[in-house]
Amino acid sequence: MSKPENLVTTPYDPRPFFDEMFMNAYSVRSHYQTVFRQFMSMKAGSLNKRQSATMKRMMEEGITFTLYSPDQAEPLERTIPFDPIPRIIPRDEWLKLEKGLQQRVKALNLFLKDIYHDQNILKDGIIPRKMVLSNCYFRPEMMRLSIPNDVYVTVSGIDLIRDEHGEYFVLEDNLRSPSGFSYLYKSRSIMTHLFPELVFSHSIQDIEHSLNVFLSALRRLSPSGKSDPVIGLLTPGCYNSAYFEHTFLAQQMGIQLVEGHDLVVIDHKVYIRGIKGLRQIDVLYRRIDDDFLDPLAFDPSSMLGVAGIMNAYRAGNINIVNAPGTGVADDKAIYAYVPDMIRYYLNEQPILKNVPTYILSRPEEREHVLKHLDEMVVKETSLSGGYGMLIGPSATEHEIADFRLKILADPDRYIAQPTIQLSRAPVMMDGQMAARHIDLRAFVIAGDNIQVIPGGLTRVALKEGSLVVNSSQGGGCKDTWVTHS
Template identity: 65%
Template sequence: MSKLDPLPGLSPYPLHHFFDEMFEGERIVRPHYSHVNRMFAGMSPGELQAKQVLMQRRMMEEGITFTLYNPSQIQPMERTIPFDMIPRIIPREEWEKLEAGIIQRVTALNLFVHDIYHEQYIVKDGIVPRKLIIANRYFRPEMAGLRVPGGAYITTSGIDLIRHSDGQYYVLEDNLRTPSGFSYLFKGRSLMNQLFPELTFQNAIRDVDHSINRFLSVLRSLSPSHTSDPVIALLTPGEYNSAYYEHAFLAQQMGIHLVEGRDLVVQDHKLYLRQMNGLKRVDVLYRRLDDDFIDPLAFEPNSLLGVAGLMNAYRAGNVAIANAPGTGVADDKAMYAFVPDMIRYYLKEEPILNNVPTYLLSKSDDRQYVLDNLSDMVVKETSLSGGYGMLIGSEATRQEMDEFRLKILTEPERYIAQPIMSLSRAPILSEGIMSPRHIDLRAFVLTGSDRRPHVIPGGLTRVAMKEGSLVVNSSQGGGVKDTWVMS
């Protein structure tokens, strides 16, 4: 390891008790960051600031945006997602363990979803409580006994990981319905190649571009028609959705149709795309809206976003839907606590990656412990994501804690709690100054009909842009970094 070369004119980089991805001990640079450190140390604050401005300009020109929704604002605010230029770097050996643990986890989750909608062996054997399934808002009785085209329930998943102060990785959440962030991963690498070609090409980094082709291959593999060139469409809620840029980006990159519900119609239990010259049969629908809205005849009757009769076409085996309806039963935050047991049950293996210790507030002992230690806990509503419906005890006011205490006592089954974890930090450049921020890692997994999960190398590092904050979600103002896996 080498001593940190202080960046000219920059403030000292403070060291605390958090695990730092780039530095160790008394400002010792970790070996895999040595090239990155030397390059940024050789640039003046003015040069760094100019690069940042150029980066933001490129993102604005390409429309790389995310929409923030604030209850105090009448209109949602569209902005470029903050992108930090200092990459997050993961050594090869470290990534190989992460990759194996992620594949193990997603494999077990796919088996679990199939089991829940068929024999329910895991419930009959007392591993997962039946009440947890039946009361789950994402459980879809309509999926019971249904043969899923391609056999993969969870085609796309985003597994959120953190590194604690002990240096170990923990799984924080499983996102299995309509995970987002793919576009920021691919565009982040593209922008780094443009702005820092000398940096990205001088380091042996795992390629991510081929994963776009893998994404397309996975979707093709689900086609029930088994044609050599199946018709694939990406169903978006429309341009006002917070992740619309990603929908458009993925459709363009994969060469598939970008559609809204009004562009589709079901006839004779088959799904068709409306075109100027008539109807075109759709084989695979990659949907980016939740179950409730995909078919007004099956779920939310007032939905204007979906396609009437889609579930009938799906039941008839004439179209594949990715992800399959009902996968949310496995990414409910209460279900998360049972994933290690699922791995042991279905795979007969010990989990490679640990969960964060989790308290189910429906259990009286867990509930009392959490209420007695609320200031040291993160409390989450089981069915929400994106940083919503959450209390971080160490940052909460007395009034906020009292309000959550009442919510827990009123509907304890709606909440889980976890101890506040010391998310690892990585440096960001803020107005030319290197400053530490907390980060996590969203690993993206693609699973096709062969049931062999593919983990996109590196995934997306999410950054809490506010100093000291632990909230990294884009919907809460978080940013992103390019993530390198060394090869």
């Protein structure tokens, strides 16, 4: 008999980064032992067939993401690259993350209520008034407007990273319309169907019930008090990069998927047009930005929103989730003050740390950053998805010089952070384990209480050495397991 073709002969050397699976080139972390043994025993041909089946299934189910690039005449629709080696988070490690995320989202909701009402945090000088009131996401239309249950942010996606020592940091707060839900659930579904021996050999916390948690949170926010409110998901349409996710969530939660032209406002109430006539809608989970939400209140050229919906919102006849104006709290300059918000509103020390952040409107911090641009990550405060960034260590001299001019021209527009050596995890590349940098988008739902979906979405920078994990920049994903013990 011929010798079986093993998938892997030796693991890689994880140094100098923190690796999720390997402590060193010859030692596997205890919670990965079973997964490692199972992958080591697989034949390369068998794994290749399963990976091919994964890609086929994703195409058949339409699990895609649209990439937009100035170098391409047409947008590219593709499946999300999926890696079969799961990321495993032990229960005790997760409990700390969960508490830290709950604390953070609670403080962010209190901050939003404060700045749109009494503005005590500004009066007390904790956050510069100009930074908030001149922020492009601050909406004067929201001033003094009562929000059901004071929940401005019902659903958030908080990005977490680990440094070379394995310590967790919050990298970003995504509060407007965070994406990635569908890939979290589909990742688990794919693993269960195509790698059942891996899934069922571990005691993994369930994620399916979290869709019911999300739906319950939306129902609870209905201003009508109906036992069965009408809920809609407002999508920009089929050309949006995350349209698959919009259809998935609407289908799974049993809510209406609508576009702006499906809705009409009459007497400050919002109705869905249908073949049986008009039906009043109580809660709208919107996946479009504030600017496009209402052409009468914001951008008059918008064709995506609903004319008059803000008047219906002010009249208390509909609730919009997440609330307009939440973007001011996920601005990358405001991010630097979240630990101060936690101390101010909750009288607690932050459980999770921020990445050290330089505010470039401060002359001394700007001067330091300009001297060390080749060591820094510079971000445009109002952008997300990996856009508007400079990663100094991998940038060309021309790119650094260009960003220097941008910072000098408008320093308020940028923040900078030291380059964190993101943790890595193994991925399958051509039948071998290879190390790639990862992060974790944790999803937090604020309903009767604040709940965190166990695990979240692990995003992978598939290009060797790259630190950019965003799907919009070509990144992939993994299933993320939180163990019961």
